[in-house]
Amino acid sequence: MSYQAHFKVWRGDAGGGALGDYEVTVNEGEVVLDVIHRLQATTAPDLAVRWNCKAGKCGSCSAEINGRPRLMCMTRMSVFDPAETVTVTPMRAFPVVRDLVTDVSYNYAKAREVAAFAPPPGLEPGEYRMRQQDVDRVQEFRKCIECFLCQDTCHVVRDHEENKGAFAGPRFLMRVAELDMHPLDAAAEAGVDRKAAARADHGLGYCNITKCCTEVCPEQIKITDNALIPLKERVADRAYDPLVWLGSRIRRRGAGHGA
Structure with a gap:
């Protein structure tokens, strides 16, 4: 008809x-x-x-x-x-x-600012091993087709042009979260602190988890619940939890003492 x-x-x-x-x-x-x-x-x-x-x-x-x-x-x-x-x-x-x-070039500029996956030292690609639950966890974020609808609907980007320089947007914060939770990512050994970068370089603090990005995702990726909120929690633990801070100091001291 x-x-x-x-x-x-x-x-x-x-x-x-x-x-x-x-x-x-x-x-x-x-x-x-x-x-x-x-x-x-x-x-x-x-x-x-x-x-x-x-x-x-x-x-x-x-x-x-x-x-x-x-x-x-x-x-x-x-x-x-x-x-x-x-x-x-x-x-x-x-x-x-x-x-x-x-013109969506803003998104490609933000993509280049995210440090790439760092292969585990001493292993060839065919030797990588992961638990299936870890594979499933990060695979959800790999479904992204980069339509940038999440970037478009995010009010931090949409309503405040001045934020674009400091804020990566949900698509690329999701990428940071994916790499930070990846069990084989050796960024720390390569000198890359993904949690610190999420906060200082990619503007994680601008995100106020309204879930508008999740609502428009055509791949039904739970961007807010599975990527942004857990990343915020890990960043907050690193920055403000006294036990986490003390543990990191002890580990660093132990590593230096052993050397």
């Missing part, structure tokens, strides 16, 4: 723009990206939109649909009433390039 839908799509560039009104055919089983493609093929051939796989795995077609950060390829038209106006706008947290395409 087909029907005519009313779409409002943001058109413009870095200099400004406005919502354009469109009447477009919607067919049964379609997603928002199908409709955007139909607009390109009919009334708006110059409409700029970023997409690739159309299967919810590349993260390219991120946008805001009726104000909510979503993947256009995973948002079915059946969730909207046929009489409802569907408004599609670019991700608000990032600068507009043109129409629905935004």
Whole structure:
């Protein structure tokens, strides 16, 4: 069954723009990206939109649909009433390039600031051994498709441009958490203190665990509960728990004495 839908799509560039009104055919089983493609093929051939796989795995077609950060390829038209106006706008947290395409280079800059996995010394890759529960624990975070919807919805980034220099955002704090809990990561031996970096370099303290990042994740990763909150707890233990502080001092003294 087909029907005519009313779409409002943001058109413009870095200099400004406005919502354009469109009447477009919607067919049964379609997603928002199908409709955007139909607009390109009919009334708006110059409409700029970023997409690739159309299967919810590349993260390219991120946008805001009726104000909510979503993947256009995973948002079915059946969730909207046929009489409802569907408004599609670019991700608000990032600068507009043109129409629905935004400049997400901020995220790649933050990715480069996270120290890479440090292989355990004395072991070749084929010799790594982990318990299955540790594999399962970090594998959840590896499901991330880097759609940056969590970055877009995080109010620390979205509403405060001035925070971007000091705050990595939930996607990359999740990466720090993943590496910090990885049993084979030898960052400490390589001189990298991931907990200290999370606090001082990646702005963990800016996060106030509202769970908005978890709510928009298309992979259903429990970003807040399984990554950010445990990382905050470990960082707080390191910084403020007197027993943890004393234990670290004793270990350092013992290591130095043994040398």
